Amino acid sequence: xxxxxxxxxxxxxxxxxxxxxxxxxxxxxxxxxxxxxxxxxxxxxxxxxxxxxxxxxxxxxxxxxxxxxxxxxxxxxxxxxxxxxxxxxxxxxxxxxxxxxxxxxxxxxxxxxxxxxxxxxxxxxxxxxxxxxxxxxxxxxxxxxxxxxxxxxxxxxxxxxxxxxxxxxxxxxxxxxxxxxxxxxxxxxxxxxxxxxxxxxxxxxxxxxxxxxxxxxxxxxxxxxxxxxxxxxxxxxxxxxxxxxxxxxxxxxxxxxxxxxxxxxxxxxxxxxxxxxxxxxxxxxxxxxxxxxxxxxxxxxxxxxxxxxxxxxxxxxxxxxxxxxxxxxxxxxxxxxxxxxxxxxxxxxxxxxxxxxxxxxxxxxxxxxxxxxxxxxxxxxxxxxxxxxxxxxxxxxxxxxxxxxxxxxxxxxxxxxxxxxxxxxxxxxxxxxxxxxxxxxxxxxxxxxxxxxxxxxxxxxxxxxxxxxxxxxxxxxxxxxxxxx
Amino acid sequence: xxxxxxxxxxxxxxxxxxxxxxxxxxxxxxxxxxxxxxxxxxxxxxxxxxxxxxxxxxxxxxxxxxxxxxxxxxxxxxxxxxxxxxxxxxxxxxxxxxxxxxxxxxxxxxxxxxxxxxxxxxxxxxxxxxxxxxxxxxxxxxxxxxxxxxxxxxxxxxxxxxxxxxxxxxxxxxxxxxxxxxxxxxxxxxxxxxxxxxxxxxxxxxxxxxxxxxxxxxxxxxxxxxxxxxxxxxxxxxxxxxxxxxxxxxxxxxxxxxxxxxxxxxxxxxxxxxxxxxxxxxxxxxxxxxxxxxxxxxxxxxxxxxxxxxxxxxxxxxxxxxxxxxxxxxxxxxxxxxxxxxxxxxxxxxxxxxxxxxxxxxxxxxxxxxxxxxxxxxxxxxxxxxxxxxxxxxxxxxxxxxxxxxxxxxxxxxxxxxxxxxxxxxxxxxxxxxxxxxxxxxxxxxxxxxxxxxxxxxxxxxxxxxxxxxxxxxxxxxxxxxxxx
Numbered sequence: 001x002x003x004x005x006x007x008x009x010x011x012x013x014x015x016x017x018x019x020x021x022x023x024x025x026x027x028x029x030x031x032x033x034x035x036x037x038x039x040x041x042x043x044x045x046x047x048x049x050x051x052x053x054x055x056x057x058x059x060x061x062x063x064x065x066x067x068x069x070x071x072x073x074x075x076x077x078x079x080x081x082x083x084x085x086x087x088x089x090x091x092x093x094x095x096x097x098x099x100x101x102x103x104x105x106x107x108x109x110x111x112x113x114x115x116x117x118x119x120x121x122x123x124x125x126x127x128x129x130x131x132x133x134x135x136x137x138x139x140x141x142x143x144x145x146x147x148x149x150x151x152x153x154x155x156x157x158x159x160x161x162x163x164x165x166x167x168x169x170x171x172x173x174x175x176x177x178x179x180x181x182x183x184x185x186x187x188x189x190x191x192x193x194x195x196x197x198x199x200x201x202x203x204x205x206x207x208x209x210x211x212x213x214x215x216x217x218x219x220x221x222x223x224x225x226x227x228x229x230x231x232x233x234x235x236x237x238x239x240x241x242x243x244x245x246x247x248x249x250x251x252x253x254x255x256x257x258x259x260x261x262x263x264x265x266x267x268x269x270x271x272x273x274x275x276x277x278x279x280x281x282x283x284x285x286x287x288x289x290x291x292x293x294x295x296x297x298x299x300x301x302x303x304x305x306x307x308x309x310x311x312x313x314x315x316x317x318x319x320x321x322x323x324x325x326x327x328x329x330x331x332x333x334x335x336x337x338x339x340x341x342x343x344x345x346x347x348x349x350x351x352x353x354x355x356x357x358x359x360x361x362x363x364x365x366x367x368x369x370x371x372x373x374x375x376x377x378x379x380x381x382x383x384x385x386x387x388x389x390x391x392x393x394x395x396x397x398x399x400x401x402x403x404x405x406x407x408x409x410x411x412x413x414x415x416x417x418x419x420x421x422x423x424x425x426x427x428x429x430x431x432x433x434x435x436x437x438x439x440x441x442x443x444x445x446x447x448x449x450x451x452x453x454x455x456x457x458x459x460x461x462x463x464x465x466x467x468x469x470x471x472x473x474x475x476x477x478x479x480x481x482x483x484x485x
Numbered sequence: 486x487x488x489x490x491x492x493x494x495x496x497x498x499x500x501x502x503x504x505x506x507x508x509x510x511x512x513x514x515x516x517x518x519x520x521x522x523x524x525x526x527x528x529x530x531x532x533x534x535x536x537x538x539x540x541x542x543x544x545x546x547x548x549x550x551x552x553x554x555x556x557x558x559x560x561x562x563x564x565x566x567x568x569x570x571x572x573x574x575x576x577x578x579x580x581x582x583x584x585x586x587x588x589x590x591x592x593x594x595x596x597x598x599x600x601x602x603x604x605x606x607x608x609x610x611x612x613x614x615x616x617x618x619x620x621x622x623x624x625x626x627x628x629x630x631x632x633x634x635x636x637x638x639x640x641x642x643x644x645x646x647x648x649x650x651x652x653x654x655x656x657x658x659x660x661x662x663x664x665x666x667x668x669x670x671x672x673x674x675x676x677x678x679x680x681x682x683x684x685x686x687x688x689x690x691x692x693x694x695x696x697x698x699x700x701x702x703x704x705x706x707x708x709x710x711x712x713x714x715x716x717x718x719x720x721x722x723x724x725x726x727x728x729x730x731x732x733x734x735x736x737x738x739x740x741x742x743x744x745x746x747x748x749x750x751x752x753x754x755x756x757x758x759x760x761x762x763x764x765x766x767x768x769x770x771x772x773x774x775x776x777x778x779x780x781x782x783x784x785x786x787x788x789x790x791x792x793x794x795x796x797x798x799x800x801x802x803x804x805x806x807x808x809x810x811x812x813x814x815x816x817x818x819x820x821x822x823x824x825x826x827x828x829x830x831x832x833x834x835x836x837x838x839x840x841x842x843x844x845x846x847x848x849x850x851x852x853x854x855x856x857x858x859x860x861x862x863x864x865x866x867x868x869x870x871x872x873x874x875x876x877x878x879x880x881x882x883x884x885x886x887x888x889x890x891x892x893x894x895x896x897x898x899x900x901x902x903x904x905x906x907x908x909x910x911x912x913x914x915x916x917x918x919x920x921x922x923x924x925x926x927x928x929x930x931x932x933x934x935x936x937x938x939x940x941x942x943x944x945x946x947x948x949x950x951x952x953x954x955x956x957x958x959x960x961x962x963x964x965x966x967x968x969x970x
Contacts, residue, residue, distance in 0.1 A: 045570060053563055060562065079654065082533065083533055106592075107592045110586050166568075
């Protein structure tokens, strides 16, 4: 295997060019990172992007970790069809209202017009429901805890890599239960699984809560959400978990005979997380040198750069270190022995967000040491060879902690308790406000300031006498508002 | 996690009903197995099947093993768009000729008619080509070894689970190289990877060879194929590897500057394997009791069935054994403690093709032993507890060897050297015949007997004076003929 070809990053002749700085133009910085770190290439199809090897490897790592977690909860993977007949999509009324405007329709098969048009799935609730209806009879068949990894299609007019696209990859979980309590508990169990994943794996702090009526999923009774704040102060809805109650089971007649031999409707959930998380990672951790990847999902965790390629000792030592890191520490590691200059290589792997860089030159060999460079804070650490394993293991933990803390500081700085309506004009971030939860008032704020409700946070009850500062009615809860992606 | 719900197989009240016997009606037997082993459910969309947890788990195991093998060769995964614009699909003439009649077209997005219709990818050559054209400049950028795991759509008029369906899952590899020799070598390297996978993992013997001109892939210069013979004597093309030469790189202008700084076209390959392999597994190994799964891809490798659920010692011992098998031997194992009768359970896991069943009753405990039952030949083995690990590890190997040998015997019995044209009327299997390779003669045989050329086998050169027994012209090679799925 030629190292030059791994993730296409070490190709001669191409330079790692400067990217726009975050402060200059956040949106351009984002696009620069996505393209220059070789995560995505645009295709000839509007809104459909190509996930290049480096971008896809990040998604593969995310999938592999989450898939294990789901399976630990007893979730089983299945595969539902790519197409939904129009009549099937129309069975749940709220659902079709939400999705109809944004689906792609297949109307021709070969050269023949279809008698019923088929949409390319925008989400698969109705497919799961019609299958559940067939396979469930008794309480003994419950729960069914299903998930699928696939891509879905939404006919978006505008698109931005990872944030909004016509086709995107995701997982969609669909479960059915005997009673509402069990279903609600499962919805929350998954929400907490997402939270742990964001905090412990992606080093991203989150706000958990419930969506308001107008922001919940088409067909859901309750939508819970994982909200993150980006470096520019915009919120990103990063995962959701829905409780459907009986809405779909009524429409699809999904009944079972309970322990008393009486027919009941099942209680249902669905939950999903998509390649949008990659946008979350980029905009939470990235800096003016490019991507900064959380170690657990980085395709390359350690990059070794020999400083003098003609020095045999340097090359030997590089391979020795490589073997330790790969085989003993089980980390994803490569050596870059290509003909590019060290400076080019440093910039390239910084752009790609590789958490740890190891530099080894002839003088290091003499001193029985190498240099470790952290991507998160650019710190350089002189490391004696005998301490290498220990130092790298510690460094990975330090990097994760520091990434989380830095992101948490950003979240704190970009969150404020509502003081006056001027906040909606001046503040970039989460505004926490006692809110009436009236959809007219909500719409009003949205129209005027482009701030939307992000969630009603858990466990932050307000005093009984609080009022909504916008309309003056009684406030029900604190609600987080933000401009959102 | 409730064991009752694993793969939905242990649900009370549903009986494992008898299936049609192989000799009575092979085709019905096949469908019975697919449905009753809960691999597939039909969906409301014609030709699109649901892969149920047990069926999808088989595919996941196949994916996981092959993906590692591909990555060991330096192959990187990517994701190409689901849609192909009509104009892009038309760029390579042979290719569009082959695929146009069988694609699904998206003509509406939301409520608007599209200015150019998009087909749902039937295969992704043209998408890879237009990406390669953008990212390749110099010989230093080569080779690119890409693969994607996805589903594709072909507008088939008739469909059969795993064998032929409108949507199916597969992997499609696409590589580009500096010169034809390297590309041809890679095509063959992948062919051999497939061969090893079939023989060592799936326990299925194969015939490797080259497709005749009329049977090769639309746009390919050479198509290599992995052909298997099923229990009913019909052939199943189970994987293919294509050498494209410059056909696509010409059409898509994929050029690079070589070491002498001159522009050249890249040389290209593509190769794929789909959920069709599951049909191959079923029809190679299955019997009148249902599926027989090769141990390496079986979702459950060992099923433990305690014979008396009320006996504490039996339950304790079952869990002890479970821990050894799961944690020490690292095999996929479950205990079935559901209320079904042991007889029902035996039949259920036989239907599902679980390679090893362990029965433990009170008397076994007294004798410090359990009973191991092989799925492949129904043999029962009394096993002392102290020999359990050792016996199970040996048994897995024995089962694999026996499955391969049994399949090989079937292949031998169903392969014959051509004697007379009557063979095409009477024989069910591969007929090996010196053949002119004239497409008219080939078409003739196809029309008359429904036998098609399967492949020109490697390393089986014929004598110079052989003639084609059908048309009397000079024979070029031995060619395998068969009726095929």
